[in-house]
Amino acid sequence: MIERDLRALVREAVAHAHDAGDLKTAEPPLVTVEQPQRREHGDWTTNVAMTLAKVEGRKPREIADAIVKHMPQRDWVQKVEIAGAGFINFHLSNIWLHDTVSRVLELTDRFGASSEGEGTRVNVEFVSINPTGPLHLGSARNAALGDCVARLLVFHGFDVTREYYFNDTGGQMTNFGLSVAARYLELLGKPTEIPEDGYKGEYIKDYAQQILAEDGDRYKETQLEELGEIMRERAVPLVKDRIRASLEQFRVVMDVWFNERDLYEQGKVAAVIDQLEAAGYVYEKDGAKWLKATELGDSRDRVLVRSFGAKQPTYLVPDFAYHLDKASRSDQMIVVLGADHHGQGPSLKAGMQVLGVDPERIEVLIYQWVHMMRDGVEVSMGKRAGTFESLDGFVDEVGVDAARYTLVSTSSDTTLKFDVEDIKKRTLENPVYYVQYGHARIASILRHAAEQGVVEGDIVWDELREEAEIELMRAIQNFEDVVHVAMRQRAPYRVAKYAEELARHFHRFYTDCRVVTEDDKLTTARLALSRATKQVLANALGLLGVEAPERMDRDELE
């Protein structure tokens, strides 16, 4: 890749300058090359001269002079100049762009991919909400983010497992069972209060209804507490099935569905407490068992086993057991959590350290909340109150492509705000359609060329000299870099922004340069460039889990 070649070139120049006695430094510790924002500043630039200023004890420009003086000649470098505070700017011949575009045509859907991961096993655990109801919009952002991060990792040669962890035990589940029980009795004409902190949503009725249809009224006289247990047993599988179906419709396919309950049944929860105690990190206070989390970087100590009731472990213990299990199956673990769970990271890492798992192996990826508006009015997200926007509803309304794109096209560090009506109504200006239209438009050109019976000869890249053509090639070239940064930073939104930029360059090219013309050589070159663009758009959309359509007909518009 060009970046690597340039870095090597700069190092060579510094070494020569050193040998000639023009520089004290023989080997700069860090050489970075990047593409400047402004075209006048060249195709690539390096700031080594500035970074060496301190050790050399000279002005950056003087150092730059020395480096440039000893820069070896290369046929792909047209001109090297010094500018600004001491930037060394490279103006390259177009060979480097031609190489990239040819590589796209050669590698097709592997362009931008790498084997960097070398099969490292990465477990991406995401969504993982309690099985107490349908997925809502917050989970949808989680799903889109986790899935796209997984796609990026796969693209770079990691061995990825997508995993969902069901917290199917504990107080919330008891509440859930009682809530379903109340609805069940209600259907039998025996109105019952839904527990104070129970689930009041309408969807609870659906589960009760379904159970009633299948089991009849045989639990009519059952004691409420026992009925709650029965209803939980019956309803949970229904909820899980619906979650699976929702995710599948959203193009998220989990490899592993893990149940908290299994950890209890296999005795793994008890084993974790023993292990923590043996390590000396547990003490008793107020009748509860605490983890000395403060000693391990957490902000406060955490309760492991409750002091009251049946003295059950808190969620933390099975969570440790779960991560111990994951650790045995993977090298690296990524856990995708909403902002309301950000406090969990330190506790988890503290515990895992005691249990012998390097906390570095666990990465907690936090995303901020989703605020959805409808005609300027915020849609409430309270799940227990039962008023929330479901993933299914959202997808039905705007479609999978727009839904995924909207949820993943903004940095996960930023609160996501949008108005559904905008996504629907402004279909034409929605970025996802802008990108997809670029793809469809190219497909259309290719169909046209085929209809015209265009015969393509050998590609002569030098036919491409228009500014729009050069800029388009440059945009294509950026993909490898962008996709790598996106993977490293777990930031799929970068791919989305990139796709918009590439589409923009294509649309400009389309406007300025007619592809199918009388000039065979030019036509051949432009068709090749179009194909390459189409491929890269498809690769980018693929990483986002968004379709790349072959056609988008105008009459499909409302």
Add this chain to the structure above:
RNA sequence: GCGCCCGUAGCUCAACUGGACAGAGCAGCGGGCUUCUAACCCGCAGGUUCCGGGUUCGAGUCCCGGCGGGCGCGCCA
């Protein structure tokens, strides 16, 4: 009170983790289809990057102090 995230054009967001004159989309104004899809393109207008200090060749980006918003800080998960 403590911790995490955020504050950039009227609105929604970028700025490749310290680089050169801060960029896109929407909204506004004005242009462009006899030709491969106008779901497009071009131009104009729009900014004290919340405020104040500091670090250095160089700060929207890093540090300190404020202000404002979101989320946590239960023996819920």
